[in-house]
Each structure stands twice: as C-alpha cells, then as structure tokens.
Amino acid sequence: MTNIKNNAATQETRRKLIEAAGEVFAAQGLHAATIKEITSKAGVNTAAINYHFSDKFELYAAVVRRALDDMCGQKEYHAKELTGTPEQQLEQVIFEMLENTSDPTRPSWCTTILAHEFSQPTAALDAVVEELIRPQVNRMNHIIRQILGNDATEKQILQAALSVVSQHVHYSYNHQLIRRLQPQAFDQCTWQDMAKHIARFSIAGLRDMRK
Amino acid sequence: MTNIKNNAATQETRRKLIEAAGEVFAAQGLHAATIKEITSKAGVNTAAINYHFSDKFELYAAVVRRALDDMCGQKEYHAKELTGTPEQQLEQVIFEMLENTSDPTRPSWCTTILAHEFSQPTAALDAVVEELIRPQVNRMNHIIRQILGNDATEKQILQAALSVVSQHVHYSYNHQLIRRLQPQAFDQCTWQDMAKHIARFSIAGLRDMRK
Amino acid sequence: MTNIKNNAATQETRRKLIEAAGEVFAAQGLHAATIKEITSKAGVNTAAINYHFSDKFELYAAVVRRALDDMCGQKEYHAKELTGTPEQQLEQVIFEMLENTSDPTRPSWCTTILAHEFSQPTAALDAVVEELIRPQVNRMNHIIRQILGNDATEKQILQAALSVVSQHVHYSYNHQLIRRLQPQAFDQCTWQDMAKHIARFSIAGLRDMRK
Amino acid sequence: MTNIKNNAATQETRRKLIEAAGEVFAAQGLHAATIKEITSKAGVNTAAINYHFSDKFELYAAVVRRALDDMCGQKEYHAKELTGTPEQQLEQVIFEMLENTSDPTRPSWCTTILAHEFSQPTAALDAVVEELIRPQVNRMNHIIRQILGNDATEKQILQAALSVVSQHVHYSYNHQLIRRLQPQAFDQCTWQDMAKHIARFSIAGLRDMRK
DNA sequence: AATGAATGAGCCTTCATTCAT
DNA sequence: GATGAATGAAGGCTCATTCAT
Numbered sequence: 001m002t003n004i005k006n007n008a009a010t011q012e013t014r015r016k017l018i019e020a021a022g023e024v025f026a027a028q029g030l031h032a033a034t035i036k037e038i039t040s041k042a043g044v045n046t047a048a049i050n051y052h053f054s055d056k057f058e059l060y061a062a063v064v065r066r067a068l069d070d071m072c073g074q075k076e077y078h079a080k081e082l083t084g085t086p087e088q089q090l091e092q093v094i095f096e097m098l099e100n101t102s103d104p105t106r107p108s109w110c111t112t113i114l115a116h117e118f119s120q121p122t123a124a125l126d127a128v129v130e131e132l133i134r135p136q137v138n139r140m141n142h143i144i145r146q147i148l149g150n151d152a153t154e155k156q157i158l159q160a161a162l163s164v165v166s167q168h169v170h171y172s173y174n175h176q177l178i179r180r181l182q183p184q185a186f187d188q189c190t191w192q193d194m195a196k197h198i199a200r201f202s203i204a205g206l207r208d209m210r211k
Numbered sequence: 212m213t214n215i216k217n218n219a220a221t222q223e224t225r226r227k228l229i230e231a232a233g234e235v236f237a238a239q240g241l242h243a244a245t246i247k248e249i250t251s252k253a254g255v256n257t258a259a260i261n262y263h264f265s266d267k268f269e270l271y272a273a274v275v276r277r278a279l280d281d282m283c284g285q286k287e288y289h290a291k292e293l294t295g296t297p298e299q300q301l302e303q304v305i306f307e308m309l310e311n312t313s314d315p316t317r318p319s320w321c322t323t324i325l326a327h328e329f330s331q332p333t334a335a336l337d338a339v340v341e342e343l344i345r346p347q348v349n350r351m352n353h354i355i356r357q358i359l360g361n362d363a364t365e366k367q368i369l370q371a372a373l374s375v376v377s378q379h380v381h382y383s384y385n386h387q388l389i390r391r392l393q394p395q396a397f398d399q400c401t402w403q404d405m406a407k408h409i410a411r412f413s414i415a416g417l418r419d420m421r422k
Numbered sequence: 423m424t425n426i427k428n429n430a431a432t433q434e435t436r437r438k439l440i441e442a443a444g445e446v447f448a449a450q451g452l453h454a455a456t457i458k459e460i461t462s463k464a465g466v467n468t469a470a471i472n473y474h475f476s477d478k479f480e481l482y483a484a485v486v487r488r489a490l491d492d493m494c495g496q497k498e499y500h501a502k503e504l505t506g507t508p509e510q511q512l513e514q515v516i517f518e519m520l521e522n523t524s525d526p527t528r529p530s531w532c533t534t535i536l537a538h539e540f541s542q543p544t545a546a547l548d549a550v551v552e553e554l555i556r557p558q559v560n561r562m563n564h565i566i567r568q569i570l571g572n573d574a575t576e577k578q579i580l581q582a583a584l585s586v587v588s589q590h591v592h593y594s595y596n597h598q599l600i601r602r603l604q605p606q607a608f609d610q611c612t613w614q615d616m617a618k619h620i621a622r623f624s625i626a627g628l629r630d631m632r633k
Numbered sequence: 634m635t636n637i638k639n640n641a642a643t644q645e646t647r648r649k650l651i652e653a654a655g656e657v658f659a660a661q662g663l664h665a666a667t668i669k670e671i672t673s674k675a676g677v678n679t680a681a682i683n684y685h686f687s688d689k690f691e692l693y694a695a696v697v698r699r700a701l702d703d704m705c706g707q708k709e710y711h712a713k714e715l716t717g718t719p720e721q722q723l724e725q726v727i728f729e730m731l732e733n734t735s736d737p738t739r740p741s742w743c744t745t746i747l748a749h750e751f752s753q754p755t756a757a758l759d760a761v762v763e764e765l766i767r768p769q770v771n772r773m774n775h776i777i778r779q780i781l782g783n784d785a786t787e788k789q790i791l792q793a794a795l796s797v798v799s800q801h802v803h804y805s806y807n808h809q810l811i812r813r814l815q816p817q818a819f820d821q822c823t824w825q826d827m828a829k830h831i832a833r834f835s836i837a838g839l840r841d842m843r844k
Numbered sequence: 845a846a847t848g849a850a851t852g853a854g855c856c857t858t859c860a861t862t863c864a865t
Numbered sequence: 866g867a868t869g870a871a872t873g874a875a876g877g878c879t880c881a882t883t884c885a886t
Binding site for chain 5: 869871873874875878879880881882883885
C-alpha cells in the first residue's frame with residue numbers, strides 16, 4: 001500500500017524476465033539456456049535473476065507456473081459447458097485442444113515448455129500433471145464412456161482415449177519432424193483441417209468399437 | 212574364437228560408450244549429461260570419447276543412430292514380405308512397430324532419446340532421418356494409398372498416416388505418463404492388445420475416409 | 423582523488439592483466455603461456471581473462487597493442503615538429519626510436535613480444551599494424567624521399583628505409599644475443615652512442631645512393 | 634654389419650620424421666606443433682616419435698641440429714677463401730649471407746627454426762650460437778677491422794658490424810612484415826638486388842667512419 | 845533496489861605419452 | 866621393430882553465483 005511504485009517496478013522486471021526466460025527455455029531447454037542470454041533478452045542485469053528469483057531453477061519453475069496459468073487458468077474452455085451429443089462434444093474437445101496449442105495469441109513457448117516437462121520431468125511436473133492433464137483426461141474419459149456405452153471396460157476406454165488424444169499430441173508436438181518429412185502436404189494442412197480429420201477419424205474408430 | 216578381429220577391442224569400447232551414453236543422455240538430456248558420468252559408467256577414460264567419436268555431440272549422434280537402428284533398421288522384419296490385402300498389411304506393420312518398441316531386449320533409453328529428438332530435433336537426427344525414417348514413412352504411405360484408393364490426395368494420405376502412426380508413437384513413447392495417470396487400466400493392456408486395438412481403430416477410420 | 427571513476431577498478435584489473443601477460447607471453451610465447459600463470463601473477467581469478475578480454479588470444483592482442491602503443495603511439499614526440507634539413511630530421515627520428523626502445527620505464531617484455539610478432543606475425547599484429555606502424559613507415563619514407571631526391575624509385579626508398587630501420591631494430595631487439603657475443607664492447611656502448619653512429623652511418627649510405 | 638636393412642629402415646623413418654617436424658616446428662613453433670600433425674605428415678604412427686626419439690623435445694633438438702648441419706656443415710662457404718680487397722670481401726660475405734637464407738634448395742624451415750631459437754631460446758641455443766654465429770661474427774669483425782684501419786676501437790668495430798649485419802637480419806627474418814607494409818616495392822626487390830644495395834650502403838657508411 | 849565486477853567450480857577438449865599386441 | 870588403442874594430466878573456457886557499492 002505504501003511503496004506501490006517500487007513494487008510495480010519489481011513486478012515489471014519479474015514479468016520481463018519470465019517472458020524472456022520462457023522463450024529461451026523453450027528454445028534451449030533448462031540446462032542449455034544461459035542466464036546471460038535471458039537477462040540480455042530481458043534487458044536487465046545479470047544479477048537480476050538471482051535477485052528477483054533466487055535461482056536459475058526458481059526462475060524456470062516460475063516460467064512453468066506461468067505457462068500452466070496461461071494454458072488452463074485464463075482459458076475458460078474447460079469451464080465452458082459442452083453441448084450436444086457425446087460425439088459432438090468430442091468434436092468440440094478435439095477442436096479446443098488443437099486450437100489451444102495453435103493459438104497465436106498465447107506466447108508460443110508455453111506449449112514447448114510443457115513438452116519439455118513431459119520428456120524431461122523436473123520437480124515442476126507434478127503440478128503440470130495434476131492441474132492441467134488430469135482434468136482433461138477425466139473429461140475425455142467421460143465423453144468416451146458415453147460414446148462407447150455402459151458395457152465398455154476401463155481398458156477399452158483407456159485405449160479409445162489414447163487413440164483420440166495421441167493424434168492431437170503427435171500432430172502438435174512433433175510437427176517439426178512431420179513437416180521435414182512431408183513439407184508440401186503438411187503446409188496445406190491447417191490445424192482446423194487437422195481437427196476436422198481427427199474428429200471424423202476418431203468417431204469412426206469409436207463407433208467400430210461399439211460393435 | 213570369440214573376439215579375434217583386429218579392432219574387436221575398439222568395437223567393444225564403442226559399444227560400451229554408446230550404451231552408457233544412451234542411458235545418461237536419456238536421463239539428463241544432451242546438454243546436462245556430462246562426459247565424466249558417461250565415461251565412468253562405461254569404465255573408460257575421459258579421452259576415449261574424443262578418440263572413438265570426436266565429440267560429445269558426435270557421440271550423441273551415434274546414440275541417436277543406434278536408437279533408430281535398433282528401432283527400425285537392422286531387424287529382419289524389414290525384409291519380410293508383407294502379405295494379404297492392404298488392410299492386412301497395415302495390421303502387420305502396426306504389429307511390427309509395437310513389437311519392436313516393446314522388445315524387452317532393446318535398451319530402454321531408446322524411446323526416450325527418440326522422443327526428445329522427434330519433438331526437438333538436433334543435427335543428430337538430420338544425419339539419419341533420410342536413411343532410417345523416410346523408408347518407413349514411404350512404406351506406410353504406400354499401404355495407406357492402397358487402402359484409400361486412387362482418389363486420395365497427398366494431404367489425405369498424410370492425415371491418415373499421422374492418425375495411424377500417432378497412436379503407436381504416443382503409446383510407445385509416453386508409457387510413463389500414461390501409466391501415471393491410469394495405472395490399473397494401463398497395466399491390463401499388453402502391447403498385443405494395443406496393437407490389435409490400434410489396427411481395428413485405424414482401419415475403421417480409414418474406411419470412413421473412403422466414403 | 424586517486425581512483426574514483428566508476429570503472430577505475432576495471433581499468434586497474436585490465437592493466438594488471440596486461441602487465442602480467444606481457445611478461446609471461448614474452449617468456450613462454452603465445453602458446454606455451456598458460457592462463458593460470460598469467461592470472462596468478464596478476465593476482466586475479468582465472469575467469470577474469472574471459473571477463474575483461476574474451477579470450478586468451480584477445481589478451482595477447484591487447485598485449486601486442488600495448489607494446490606498440492608504448493613504443494610509438496602515445497609518446498608526445500610524435501606530435502613534436504621535426505625541424506631542420508631532411509638529414510637533421512632523420513637524425514631526430516633515429517634518436518627518438520632508440521630513446522624510446524631504451525626507455526627504462528617501459529616494460530622489458532615489449533621488445534620481446536614485438537620481435538616475435540615481427541618475425542612471425544599473428545592476427546594480433548594485423549589489428550594494429552595499420553594504425554601504429556604504418557604512420558611511422560610513412561614518416562620515414564617521407565624523410566628519405568627528401569634526402570634521395572625526386573629521382574628515387576619506390577624500390578630505392580624501400581631499400582634505404584630498410585637499411586636505416588634495420589639498424590635500430592637489430593640493436594634494440596637483439597640486445598641479449600649481441601651482449602652474449604661481445605659483452606665488453608656492447609656495454610661500452612650507450613644507446614646515445616648507438617643513435618649517433620646509426621645516424622652518421624645511414625646518412626653516409628644515403629648520400630652515396632644519390633650519386 | 635649384420636642387420637643393415639633394419640637399420641636403414643630406421644634411419645629412413647628418422648629422416649622422414651625430422652623433415653616433417655622441421656616444417657611443422659617452423660610453422661607453429663615448438664609448443665604449438667603437435668605430434669599428430671608431424672606424424673601424419675611423415676606418414677608414420679603416433680608412437681613413432683616416442684619410439685625413435687624419446688621425446689617431443691628430443692625430436693626438436695634433432696631438428697635444430699639438422700638445421701645447423703645444413704646451414705654450416707654442408708655449405709663450404711665459410712671455408713672458401715675470400716679474395717680481393719677487404720671491401721670486396723665484405724661484398725662477398727654479404728652476398729653469401731643473403732644467398733644462404735634465400736637458397737631455395739635448402740629446406741626452407743632451417744632459417745625459421747633458427748629464428749625461433751633466437752627469439753625463444755631453448756637448450757639448443759648454445760650450440761647454435763657457438764657453432765653457427767660466433768664464426769661468422771669473427772669473420773665479419775676481421776674484415777671490418779681491415780676496412781676501418783688499425784685505429785678503430787672495439788666499440789667502433791662492434792657498431793660497424795651491427796650496422797652491416799642488421800640489414801641482412803632485418804631483411805631476411807622480418808620479410809613477412811616488410812612485404813605486408815610495402816608489397817609492390819618489396820616484390821620488385823630480389824635478394825640479389827638487396828645484397829647489392831646492402832653492400833654499397835655499408836661500404837659508404839664504413840668509409841665515412843674512417844674520416 | 846539494483847548492478848557491474850569478480851569468482852570458483854566444472855566441463856569439454858587436447859595432447860604427449862604409454863601399453864598391449 | 867612397430868603400431869593402434871587407451872590414458873591422465875592439464876588447458877581454455879563457460880556459467881551460475883556472489884560481492885561491494
């Protein structure tokens with residue numbers, strides 16, 4: 001209440017640092033990223049990281065937390081009511097997932113940072129799993145259970161969910177390799193195209209499981 | 212009778228180094244892994260890396276190549292003729308892929324290393340992508356083209372191939388995360404179960420694309 | 423009053439490093455000299471070289487520049503107007519050169535470093551040859567051109583300049599070898615004696631070239 | 634007498650090594666030169682140096698010795714009788730010196746190796762000085778004493794000798810820097826031109842000293 | 845509150861040398 | 866006698882961190 005100005009300046013510096021660190025950590029990874037690159041990109045002093053955060057790793061943790069907030073905090077989509085038949089709901093979810101990882105208004109490093117966490121888990125992974133992934137898994141399983149009917153076993157639901165989600169994950173996280181292998185076809189394919197395809201492909205697969 | 216060849220010792224040292232490096236790189240990542248940890252795990256001198264490979268990165272490249280070789284290169288199934296209808300061939304290929312990544316004799320670090328490379332390719336992948344991955348892509352595209360028929364566009368073939376392959380990739384490479392989220396269901400599910408499911412799910416999806 | 427400027431400490435550290443490096447480089451050569459020896463002699467940390475200069479070689483380059491600066495750069499005689507006939511001017515220049523290299527306040531490693539550079543130039547010399555050596559060459563050539571007259575060819579001027587300058591260079595840079603060969607005669611010979619001799623010897627030679 | 638063939642092979646290997654080492658040591662200096670570069674240039678195994686010579690330094694010493702032999706052993710010039718007046722003798726000596734350092738039939742590294750020794754004396758320098766330089770100094774002093782007459786003091790003789798010799802030394806050892814500063818004039822100037830110039834310039838200077 | 849200067853630990857790499865064959 | 870493989874010591878350099886201001 002007293003020294004708001006100072007506090008504001010501090011917050012601003014922290015924000016700049018997280019933003020810069022997000023980009024650098026996304027591009028290089030936790031270890032390969034250097035303090036110098038981050039601070040020079042943020043336009044602050046080398047010692048600022050140790051001053052504002054206490055550690056390089058603490059900064060990283062703050063970045064992960066920020067990515068999480070961006071991914072599931074501000075987006076209201078998982079509060080948004082799904083409507084229509086279960087198959088229509090599945091379509092909506094698939095669209096949301098691809099839209100989310102393709103959203104150009106969100107700092108592009110958020111996805112990458114989280115992908116890093118998946119392949120090289122740090123202490124920050126626990127939060128990611130529980131806060132971000134678990135709810136999505138639950139929602140997906142709920143929809144699939146409705147589509148497959150009450151006879152479906154847990155094993156079947158898992159398999160079905162994996163089949164649906166995997167298409168999103170592979171497309172969204174391995175796009176560099178995919179584009180490299182088949183550049184023309186890949187570049188013709190917007191995320192909307194892909195969402196449509198995944199939805200149709202998946203629903204056909206799910207219907208077949210019901211037989 | 213056992214190891215008489217002139218450079219048998221060399222080959223053995225290289226093998227030990229790649230093995231140790233695979234584990235360490237998988238656990239720590241390219242940058243965080245240290246030469247010291249690798250060489251002490253391999254039981255050789257620090258300078259051996261520079262002697263046998265010329266670089267830390269060249270060693271990493273050799274590890275990536277070895278992982279891909281193990282995965283799709285030297286196995287004899289590759290020469291094995293695919294038989295039956297295109298759909299049956301697809302089934303065989305899916306089976307092969309999962310069998311291969313689930314082979315318990317293959318070092319467990321292979322999938323981790325490759326998962327990194329797929330999402331964050333380095334120059335090491337460049338060196339082998341054409342040689343090892345491209346042929347598999349071509350084979351898969353060939354089968355899918357047959358299934359979809361001559362009217363299928365390149366874009367459709369890419370989408371279809373991604374849908375099929377993604378199910379394999381996600382299941383094979385994200386074991387740990389999947390088990391963590393749904394331990395019971397996952398442990399009931401052998402790779403054979405999964406192969407059967409992926410084949411059926413995929414064929415249903417592909418058939419739907421033909422309509 | 424003494425060292426208040428903000429970066430006075432920095433300048434002081436740089437100075438200490440160059441001083442120490444000069445001694446070590448002169449004694450051991452660029453390659454054989456070690457960072458550790460230099461920094462411990464300067465009383466600073468190993469990383470200081472990378473901080474203040476960026477490289478071992480950049481430090482060496484700074485040493486070479488300092489040696490040349492000391493030799494011909496910052497001294498005020500350079501601004502001092504040469505007076506009298508061209509022959510008198512030559513005398514003054516010869517006197518200046520020997521006075522300068524014989525200046526006991528100048529670090530003794532300067533000549534050694536420069537002797538190396540002259541016979542085996544590195545990139546360090548490239549950086550300063552135009553700035554520091556060229557002007558001296560021009561001044562010398564200008565005087566000699568006046569002495570030899572307008573008929574003199576460029577080749578003659580080069581030969582004449584080499585004859586004059588070589589006497590200075592050999593005397594100033596090969597002290598030790600000369601003294602070793604003829605200690606008594608050498609010790610009788612002050613630099614003033616030598617300057618007088620070189621001037622007379624050279625003027626006689628130049629006059630002969632005019633015939 | 635018994636195993637000449639082996640001995641011959643050994644001698645041949647030693648010869649190849651010294652030849653290769655001469656080039657590399659001349660180009661890089663004792664410390665910067667690496668065993669690997671020398672052995673690969675000589676086409677022999679890495680261990681050959683430690684086998685034939687016991688040390689890197691012993692190889693260097695052998696190279697210096699070989700350079701010395703080449704410089705003053707095979708050349709009969711300092712046994713060759715000088716003829717004519719003292720001034721004519723001086724001319725002959727100056728020609729010999731420049732011819733010698735410019736002789737294209739002698740491995741070019743000999744001069745450079747010895748130049749290294751001058752600026753970075755090793756244990757091998759003593760031999761160089763006594764065997765190679767001292768005799769030349771004596772001969773030069775003898776000639777100059779004759780030219781200057783009996784009144785000349787030792788100091789004068791030293792000064793005169795330095796003036797003469799310095800022109801040779803500077804031209805022969807610092808030619809890289811000289812060419813860099815004045816390429817056109819330098820390239821017009823053969824060593825014969827230079828020898829002629831130095832002789833004339835020096836004789837004029839010496840005559841002037843007699844007055 | 846914030847920073848430029850300095851540090852020490854550790855990493856990758858190189859190199860002369862040795863060992864086993 | 867000669868060599869390919871392997872080694873240990875040391876060097877240059879980088880980097881996160883701390884200190885003095």
